Amino acid sequence: MKSLLKWLRPREAAMARLVGQFARAESPSLDKAAVDRFGRLVAAEWRRRGAQVALLRQRQRGDHVRAEWNPSGRRAQGQILVLGHLDTVYGLGTLARMPFRISRGRAFGPGVFDMKGGLVIALFAIDALAEAKLTPGKRIVFLWTSDEEIGSETSRAVIEREAQRSSAVLVLEPAAGPLGLVKTGRKGVGEIELIATGRAAHAGLNPEDGVNAIQEIALQIARISQWNQPRRGITVNAGVIEGGTRTNVIPEHARVVVDLRAERAEDMRALGRKFRELRPILRGAKLQIRGGFNRPPMERRASARLYDCARALAKEMGVTLGEAYVGGGSDGNFTAAVGVPTLDGLGAVGEGAHSPQENIRIGALPERAALVAGLLATL
Numbered sequence: 161m162k163s164l165l166k167w168l169r170p171r172e173a174a175m176a177r178l179v180g181q182f183a184r185a186e187s188p189s190l191d192k193a194a195v196d197r198f199g200r201l202v203a204a205e206w207r208r209r210g211a212q213v214a215l216l217r218q219r220q221r222g223d224h225v226r227a228e229w230n231p232s233g234r235r236a237q238g239q240i241l242v243l244g245h246l247d248t249v250y251g252l253g254t255l256a257r258m259p260f261r262i263s264r265g266r267a268f269g270p271g272v273f274d275m276k277g278g279l280v281i282a283l284f285a286i287d288a289l290a291e292a293k294l295t296p297g298k299r300i301v302f303l304w305t306s307d308e309e310i311g312s313e314t315s316r317a318v319i320e321r322e323a324q325r326s327s328a329v330l331v332l333e334p335a336a337g338p339l340g341l342v343k344t345g346r347k348g349v350g351e352i353e354l355i356a357t358g359r360a361a362h363a364g365l366n367p368e369d370g371v372n373a374i375q376e377i378a379l380q381i382a383r384i385s386q387w388n389q390p391r392r393g394i395t396v397n398a399g400v401i402e403g404g405t406r407t408n409v410i411p412e413h414a415r416v417v418v419d420l421r422a423e424r425a426e427d428m429r430a431l432g433r434k435f436r437e438l439r440p441i442l443r444g445a446k447l448q449i450r451g452g453f454n455r456p457p458m459e460r461r462a463s464a465r466l467y468d469c470a471r472a473l474a475k476e477m478g479v480t481l482g483e484a485y486v487g488g489g490s491d492g493n494f495t496a497a498v499g500v501p502t503l504d505g506l507g508a509v510g511e512g513a514h515s516p517q518e519n520i521r522i523g524a525l526p527e528r529a530a531l532v533a534g535l536l537a538t539l
């Protein structure tokens with residue numbers, strides 16, 4: 161580990177230069193020609209390192225880049241998948257307002273953090289391994305996709321296929337926080353709609369004939385809000401509410417849309433069941449329940465072993481590596497959901513993703529590359 165880092169440290173400036181070259185090749189998800197141009201630049205870097213590179217061509221979005229690095233040739237036993245994306249959220253021309261620049265040990269520019277820094281980390285990890293003559297026992301497939309920032313529609317199938325052939329997946333998405341935490345858990349996410357139907361009546365003349373749908377929904381919200389268990393990672397949030405027509409009418413219709421999140425698959429299932437078992441509270445009201453969980457959680461146990469391994473390697477370098485749970489999703493959700501151990505957030509350390517201040521800490525690049533190299537050599 162120490163020797164990998166020792167070789168990488170003096171290459172900090174070269175790493176930052178390559179991040180700059182990558183950031184200047186703008187690659188907004190929706191601009192196929194631009195993403196393809198950047199993809200060819202990345203492909204050239206991999207070919208220079210002796211990787212077998214294939215462009216997974218397609219019409220709709222940019223071509224995905226698959227680079228296979230297999231220094232042990234036929235003796236390779238199994239596969240490790242390294243995952244990242246070529247696209248950024250920044251439209252073409254953003255570079256003019258937000259030029260690549262280096263200031264006080266940080267590199268600024270569109271996509272440096274999410275996640276061109278991660279692409280550079282992977283390249284230098286391979287350089288360090290080659291220099292140290294450390295030959296991974298497994299075939300290593302680097303998959304750089306073109307549409308992560310817009311939902312991975314064209315890449316999901318290839319991501320899942322490559323993951324199923326692999327014993328581990330390393331995701332080079334940005335690290336969490338200034339300490340560079342890796343991501344060992346992502347919540348499952350769902351959306352449920354409750355629709356109440358009551359009976360309309362005049363609020364003054366015959367209120368006793370009415371059934372108030374808004375009141376029904378309000379009572380249901382009070383009930384489901386008690387299912388929040390923030391410490392266990394379960395959140396239930398009524399985010400949108402609609403109902404009623406006029407103040408002097410007892411409302412017949414009302415609905416609420418609820419955001420659900422859970423850290424554990426069992427909690428997710430239990431919560432879904434509780435929603436489906438909801439019955440009307442007011443006499444004469446009807447209740448309909450639609451939706452459910454749509455993204456499974458990445459549970460910590462799916463990445464625990466990989467995290468332990470990464471932490472031990474970091475310790476050898478004298479670095480304490482922490483972990484984080486995050487609420488949002490990444491392509492790591494897909495690979496964890498097909499049952500393959502996945503460690504996310506191994507990319508650059510920085511801040512301001514998707515904002516004009518997006519930047520990375522240059523001094524952390526060699527450490528991150530050494531960590532990835534160490535994982536590839538030992539897994």
Ligand SMILES: [Zn+2]
Nearest residue numbers: 274275308333
């Ligand atoms: Zn990303």
